[in-house]
Structure formats: C-alpha cells, structure tokens
Amino acid sequence: MRKFGWAALIVTAALFAPAHAQDSIKIGWAISKTGPFAAGAGVTTLPNYQVWVKDVNDAGGIKVGDKKLKVEVIEYDDRSNSEEMIKAVERLATQDKVDFILPPWSTGMNLAAAPIFNKLGYPQLAVTANTNQAPELTKRWPNLTFWLGLPSEIVDGIVETFTKLQKEGKISNKVAMIAVGDQFGIELSTATRAGLKKAGFDLVYDKSYPFGTQDMQPVLKDAQAANPDVLLAFSYPPDTFAITDTSKVIGFNPKVFFVGVGTAFPMYKGKFAANAEAVMGIGGSDAALEGIKWYIQHHKEIIGREPDRWASPITYASLQVLQQAIERVGKIDRAAVINEINNGIFDTIIGKVKLDNGLNRNIWAVGQWQGNDFYGIAPVGKQGAKAPIVPKPAW
Amino acid sequence: MTLAFDIVLSGLVLGGMYALIALGLTLQYGIARIMNLSYGEALVAAAFAALYLYTGMAVNPLLGLIVVVPASFAANWLLYQIVLMPLVKRAKNQGMLEVDSILGTFGILFVVQGVMLLTFGGTLQSYSYLSVPVHIFGTTLALNRILALLFALMIGGALYLLLTRTRYGTALRAIAINPDAARLSGIDIRSASALAFAAGGAIVGAGGVLISMFLTFSAAMGVVFTMKALIVVIMGGVGNMLGALIAGLLLGISETAVARLVDPGLTIAVTYALFLSVLLWRPAGLFGRPAR
Numbered sequence: 001m002r003k004f005g006w007a008a009l010i011v012t013a014a015l016f017a018p019a020h021a022q023d024s025i026k027i028g029w030a031i032s033k034t035g036p037f038a039a040g041a042g043v044t045t046l047p048n049y050q051v052w053v054k055d056v057n058d059a060g061g062i063k064v065g066d067k068k069l070k071v072e073v074i075e076y077d078d079r080s081n082s083e084e085m086i087k088a089v090e091r092l093a094t095q096d097k098v099d100f101i102l103p104p105w106s107t108g109m110n111l112a113a114a115p116i117f118n119k120l121g122y123p124q125l126a127v128t129a130n131t132n133q134a135p136e137l138t139k140r141w142p143n144l145t146f147w148l149g150l151p152s153e154i155v156d157g158i159v160e161t162f163t164k165l166q167k168e169g170k171i172s173n174k175v176a177m178i179a180v181g182d183q184f185g186i187e188l189s190t191a192t193r194a195g196l197k198k199a200g201f202d203l204v205y206d207k208s209y210p211f212g213t214q215d216m217q218p219v220l221k222d223a224q225a226a227n228p229d230v231l232l233a234f235s236y237p238p239d240t241f242a243i244t245d246t247s248k249v250i251g252f253n254p255k256v257f258f259v260g261v262g263t264a265f266p267m268y269k270g271k272f273a274a275n276a277e278a279v280m281g282i283g284g285s286d287a288a289l290e291g292i293k294w295y296i297q298h299h300k301e302i303i304g305r306e307p308d309r310w311a312s313p314i315t316y317a318s319l320q321v322l323q324q325a326i327e328r329v330g331k332i333d334r335a336a337v338i339n340e341i342n343n344g345i346f347d348t349i350i351g352k353v354k355l356d357n358g359l360n361r362n363i364w365a366v367g368q369w370q371g372n373d374f375y376g377i378a379p380v381g382k383q384g385a386k387a388p389i390v391p392k393p394a395w
Numbered sequence: 396m397t398l399a400f401d402i403v404l405s406g407l408v409l410g411g412m413y414a415l416i417a418l419g420l421t422l423q424y425g426i427a428r429i430m431n432l433s434y435g436e437a438l439v440a441a442a443f444a445a446l447y448l449y450t451g452m453a454v455n456p457l458l459g460l461i462v463v464v465p466a467s468f469a470a471n472w473l474l475y476q477i478v479l480m481p482l483v484k485r486a487k488n489q490g491m492l493e494v495d496s497i498l499g500t501f502g503i504l505f506v507v508q509g510v511m512l513l514t515f516g517g518t519l520q521s522y523s524y525l526s527v528p529v530h531i532f533g534t535t536l537a538l539n540r541i542l543a544l545l546f547a548l549m550i551g552g553a554l555y556l557l558l559t560r561t562r563y564g565t566a567l568r569a570i571a572i573n574p575d576a577a578r579l580s581g582i583d584i585r586s587a588s589a590l591a592f593a594a595g596g597a598i599v600g601a602g603g604v605l606i607s608m609f610l611t612f613s614a615a616m617g618v619v620f621t622m623k624a625l626i627v628v629i630m631g632g633v634g635n636m637l638g639a640l641i642a643g644l645l646l647g648i649s650e651t652a653v654a655r656l657v658d659p660g661l662t663i664a665v666t667y668a669l670f671l672s673v674l675l676w677r678p679a680g681l682f683g684r685p686a687r
Contacts, residue, residue: 032517033512033517034508034509034512034517034615035615036615038512038517038518038613038614038615039517039518039519039613039615041517042516042517042518043518043519080615178659181660207658207659207660208659208660209654209659209660209662210659210660210662210663212619213659213662214609214610214611215409215650215651217405217409217536217651218402218405218651218654218655218659219654219659221401221405221655222655237519237611238519238521238610238611241521241611242609242610242611245523245526245537245609246537248526249526249527249528249535249536249537250528250535251528251535262519267519267521271521271522271523272523
C-alpha cells in the first residue's frame with residue numbers, strides 16, 4: 001500500500017509537472033551581491049532586474065503564445081568570482097532548467113560567461129560590458145550581444161567634443177589626463193592619448209594611479225600646476241568622487257572637468273549638488289525622451305533612488321528587448337529568440353533599438369550634468385544631443 | 396621649498412588617516428592578542444553608522460562620535476566576552492589563541508558584512524562633511540582630513556601616555572610582553588584584555604566615523620582597511636602606539652613624495668617596499684621588541 005502511494009504520487013507529479021511548468025517562465029541570474037563587484041552590480045544591474053520583473057508580473061506576465069506567463073526568479077550570488085558565476089550559470093541551465101538567464105555585471109564577468117552561455121544556447125545580453133573585441137565576439141557567438149558601445153566609440157566621442165570646443169575657441173589645446181591603472185583605465189587612456197595627439201592636443205600631464213587610490217591630492221596638484229584647460233580622468237566611482245572633492249578643495253578649476261565611472265550616478269549629483277553642474281563623464285541619456293522620464297521616476301518609486309544615467313536605462317531597455325523578442329517568437333525557443341534579438345526592431349525607453357551585428361548603436365559616449373539631469377552631448381550628431389556648457393562654473 | 400612643505404603636509408594628513416585606522420588594531424592585536432580579521436568590517440560599520448546619523452537624522456559626524464564610540468566600545472566588549480572568551484579560555488598558549496582568533500574573527504567578518512549588506516545593500520556610499528579648504532604654509536588641505544590626523548595624534552599620544560605613565564598601562568604592557576608572568580604578578584588578564592579589546596573597538600569606531608567624511612565606502616570594503624591597518628601595525632611594532640603612529644605617518648609621507656616626485660603609479664609599490672625593508676631591518680617592527 002505504501003509503495004503504491006509513492007508510485008501514485010510520482011505519477012500524479014509527472015502528470016501535473018508539464019502543466020505546472022507552463023504557468024510561469026523561469027528566469028535566472030548570477031550576480032555579484034557580495035565582494036568587490038557588489039557595488040557596481042548593486043547600482044546598475046540588480047535594481048533593473050528587480051524593476052523589470054515587477055513590471056512584467058504586475059502586467060500579468062510575458063505573453064507566450066496565447067498565455068501570459070509570470071516570471072519566476074532564481075538568483076545566485078557569484079561573490080564577485082568568475083568561477084562561482086560560471087558554476088551558477090551552469091546550474092541555472094542544467095539543474096534549475098530556467099528558460100532564460102540574465103547576464104552578470106562587468107566586462108570581465110560577461111567575457112568569462114560568454115563561452116558557457118554559448119555552449120548552453122542561451123541569449124546573453126551583455127549590457128555592462130565595454131570592450132573593443134565586441135565585433136569579433138558577436139561574430140563568433142551569435143547569442144552574445146553588446147549594448148554599451150565600444151571603448152573606441154567613447155574615445156571618439158571625447159575627442160570629437162574637445163575638438164569642437166577648441167575650434168569654437170572655448171578651450172586651449174592643453175589637456176591633463178589621469179587614469180586608474182587597470183584594464184579599463186589603460187585601454188581608454190591609451191586610445192584617447194592617440195586620438196587627442198592626432199587632433200593636435202597637448203597632453204601637459206598624463207599619469208596613471210593604482211586601483212583603489214582615494215588620495216588624489218598629489219596627482220591633482222601636479223595636474224593643476226600644468227595649467228590645463230581640460231581635466232580628463234578615467235576613474236572608478238570612489239576615485240571619481242575623490243577627484244571631484246579634492247579639486248574643489250584645492251581650487252582646481254579647468255574649463256572642462258571630465259571624470260570617469262560614477263559621474264552618471266545620481267549619487268554624484270546628490271553629493272556635489274550645484275557643484276556637479278557642467279561636469280562631464282561617460283554615458284548620458286536623452287532626458288527629454290518620454291521613456292527616460294517615465295523610467296527615472298518609476299525606478300525611484302520602486303527602488304527608492306534614481307538610476308544611474310549610463311548603463312541603467314540601457315539595462316532596462318535590453319530587458320524590454322528580451323521580453324518583446326520572446327513574445328514575438330511566441331514560445332520558449334531560445335534559438336528563435338536569439339535570432340529575433342539580433343534582427344528585430346524594438347521600442348524601448350531609450351527609443352528604437354535595432355542591433356547592428358549584435359551591437360547596440362543607440363548609445364551616448366559623453367554626457368554632462370546640466371541642471372538635474374545628465375544629458376548626452378556626444379556623439380555630437382545624435383538626435384537629442386545637448387550643447388555642452390563650457391567653461392564649467394568655478395566650484 | 397613649497398613643494399617640500401606640500402609633500403610633507405599632504406603626506407602627514409594621509410599618514411594620519413593610516414595611523415587612525417591602525418591604532419585600534421594595535422591595541423586589539425598587541426595587548427588583547429586577538430588577531431582581529433573583522434577589524435575592517437567594524438570600521439565600515441562605524442562609517443555606516445555615521446552616514447545614517449548624518450543623512451537620516453541630520454546629526455553631524457563629529458557629534459555622531461559621541462554615539463558611535465561608546466556603542467562600538469560596548470559591542471566590542473560583548474564580542475570579546477561572548478565570542479572570544481571561550482577561545483581565550485581553551486587556548487594553551489599564545490600561538491594557539493592567535494590561530495583560533497584568526498579563524499573566529501574570520502567568521503565574524505562574514506556575519507558583520509552580511510548584516511551590513513542586508514541593511515544597506517552593496518552599493519557605494521559617500522557623503523561630504525567639512526570638505527572645505529584650509530591653507531597652511533602655502534599648502535591647501537581638506538579640513539576633514541586634517542581632523543582625522545589630529546584625532547590620530549590625540550588618540551595615539553593619549554594611549555602612549557596611558558600605557559607608559561600609569562599603573563594600569565604598565566599592567567597592560569606586561570600582558571603584551573609576557574602574559575604568564577603578568578598573571579603571576581596578580582594582573583587580571585582576562586578583564587584587562589577585554590578592556591583593551593573594547594578600547595581598540597572604540598578607536599576603530601572613531602576611525603570609521605572620521606574617514607567616512609572623505610572616503611567612499613561600501614559594505615564589501617572592510618578587507619582593504621584590515622590590510623592597511625595590518626601593515627601599519629606590523630611596521631610599527633605590534634602593540635606599540637607610538638610605532639603605529641609613526642609608521643602610519645611615514646607611509647603617508649613616502650606615498651605622497653613618490654606620487655609627486657616620481658610617479659603616482661608607484662604608491663602601492665613604495666608601501667610594500669618600505670614594509671619589506673622595515674621587516675628585513677627590524678623584524679619586530681620599528682619599535683617592537685624582538686621575541687626572546
């Protein structure tokens with residue numbers, strides 16, 4: 001009798017299992033909730049995953065065929081460790097059998113995840129990855145897409161902005177450049193150095209500092225002594241804040257003040273208030289777009305704070321693309337969804353998105369704080385680009 | 396000449412911060428003999444407390460010290476009595492206590508970090524307080540950083556006098572040098588150690604509040620501070636207040652000098668070069684006594 005009971009249970013479970021699976025769509029992610037990457041993932045990536053899941057479920061779910069499926073989330077903490085992340089992604093696919101996997105945070109993590117996403121056949125919308133290898137990688141792995149532009153595009157935007165300002169007679173050709181001594185800082189500063197020299201700029205100060213440095217006074221004193229019209233820093237958030245703060249204290253007032261990652265964070269505006277005016281940085285958004293206006297307000301209501309203005313809106317937009325692609329395919333067919341992501345045209349909060357060989361081209365290279373928003377100012381020709389405010393008002 | 400002044404003064408201010416971070420650990424490790432790996436987490440917790448008091452309740456960080464320092468003292472005293480006391484009781488010798496305390500506090504590190512992550516999330520935190528320029532001898536420095544230096548000098552100096560000029564301080568030094576002999580001369584090692592550990596906790600509380608005025612921090616950043624504190628403590632000589640103070644200032648000045656005169660990319664290299672040469676030249680630290 002007991003045996004029979006178990007058997008009946010298993011049979012019932014087997015009968016109901018497929019029916020049950022269709023009630024929801026399983027979406028998993030492995031993200032850095034602890035360790036050094038937690039800060040970045042906690043600003044840009046995780047809040048957008050949470051907002052999107054809530055939005056989808058509040059609207060009844062993702063429409064697959066004639067059914068609306070609610071999103072069921074499975075989340076792992078990769079502890080900022082790429083091996084943990086890969087294990088978690090494998091587990092999501094093979095044990096949890098999730099329908100889709102959202103990408104981890106950072107360039108390094110996304111590059112490390114690319115082979116396994118490809119092997120498992122899941123689309124990888126690598127939003128927080130910024131690498132010049134992107135065009136080759138998307139050719140090799142069609143399931144992989146990049147959303148943040150290439151470092152070379154950021155460099156082009158910077159050189160374009162400065163060249164235009166110099167032609168207009170608003171700045172001299174003296175630039176001081178500082179960069180954090182890791183892959184991000186070195187890659188961008190090397191490319192920018194070449195670009196600026198070609199455009200006839202004179203690098204009067206050009207140094208890198210070790211990762212983790214928060215004492216910027218020595219570097220800035222020497223940069224100040226070189227008397228540049230432009231300070232250009234490829235920095236991470238803690239150093240971005242320290243560079244701004246110290247420049248204020250020592251009264252370093254170049255006409256263009258450009259700092260790295262973190263400038264587009266609402267926290268930057270919160271910390272420096274009126275002093276943030278006319279500070280430039282990587283990224284930006286077209287704050288005049290209805291979608292962006294709605295998104296910023298909506299993010300604030302759900303998460304309790306505003307999103308950053310570089311990768312956050314794009315992260316949300318990438319999730320909208322994923323959802324629309326699934327709905328157009330009409331079934332959980334990952335190969336077809338990958339195809340649709342690569343070829344479809346999508347309506348998102350950042351406007352129309354149409355990937356070009358797996359790369360999103362709807363991006364801002366340079367932004368500037370103007371009033372309460374961080375507006376895109378380059379590429380100069382892009383629709384919605386604001387004219388830069390130069391010189392920056394003194395601190 | 397102005398450059399020299401500039402380097403020395405900026406270096407002192409940076410070094411003051413290093414010393415401030417390290418003074419608490421030198422008490423906890425040097426006297427209570429607890430190699431506290433969760434030290435950095437305690438520092439970050441105090442920074443969070445200051446942030447919460449300032450942004451949530453509009454209490455300025457300097458007033459916040461009045462709340463955070465006693466709270467940190469009490470928390471560390473309880474931590475010692477409840478979590479570390481069993482380790483102290485069962486330890487047959489100092490080596491065993493050191494190993495056990497490393498393992499024990501390694502666990503505490505994750506608990507404290509986890510609680511902070513749950514409460515405040517993993518994002519970076521930063522606010523500005525007293526970030527105003529002060530002009531001294533033609534050099535411009537931030538007031539909040541000068542305050543950190545002054546506190547480090549005050550705390551370091553007061554502790555040095557306490558340890559060398561008072562009876563109780565002599566007892567504490569006796570424990571640091573030879574716990575067995577100290578016990579034989581009638582010193583209550585356990586209560587004195589608990590007090591030293593808690594006092595170290597109070598100092599780390601003060602350090603956390605002060606550095607939060609100018610550093611960006613996150614719940615995951617504790618280990619960075621533990622590492623820096625360890626270097627300073629070992630360089631200065633374990634348990635030696637003056638040593639920690641001087642080692643901290645020395646690191647600050649050499650980092651600033653290298654950044655200005657050679658290349659800012661070499662600041663970390665000079666830290667470790669200095670650390671290495673001190674250890675080669677004086678294995679027990681600048682002011683440490685060689686073990687017999």
